[in-house]
Amino acid sequence: MAEERFKKKGVVTQAEDGSFVIVDDEKKGYNVDAIVAVVWLKADNKTFAELVDDIAGYVKNVERKVVKEGVETIVTDLKKVKLLE
Numbered sequence: 001m002a003e004e005r006f007k008k009k010g011v012v013t014q015a016e017d018g019s020f021v022i023v024d025d026e027k028k029g030y031n032v033d034a035i036v037a038v039v040w041l042k043a044d045n046k047t048f049a050e051l052v053d054d055i056a057g058y059v060k061n062v063e064r065k066v067v068k069e070g071v072e073t074i075v076t077d078l079k080k081v082k083l084l085e
Contacts, residue, residue, distance in 0.1 A: 006043040006051070006075070007085045022083055030081060039074045043084055048075065 010024040020037040021029045032040070042054050048071075056067045078084040 003047045003049065005045050005047055008040055008044045009083050009085060012037050012041060024081070024083055030083065035070075036074055036078070039071055040078055040083060043075065043078075048072070051075070 010022050012020055012022045014020055020032050020034060022032055022037065022040060023029045038058075039051070039055060043051050046054065052064070052068045052071050055071055056062075056064050059067060075084060
């Protein structure tokens, strides 16, 4: 991934049942699990490498390569629905 800095779009909310919803600028909601919400929250104004390093710091027993692959998938999906630029 390029070394662009991400900009998150929308807001995240937590429903009464504990689930997370990211609502885009057009008021469309996306139900996401906790890890997607964390990646989205942490991504703002970070490069891909910075984001991977940040997330890797939370998952000590997982190889960085695995974290990188997971973050890349999440970022790609968030960009597809325009929740990240």
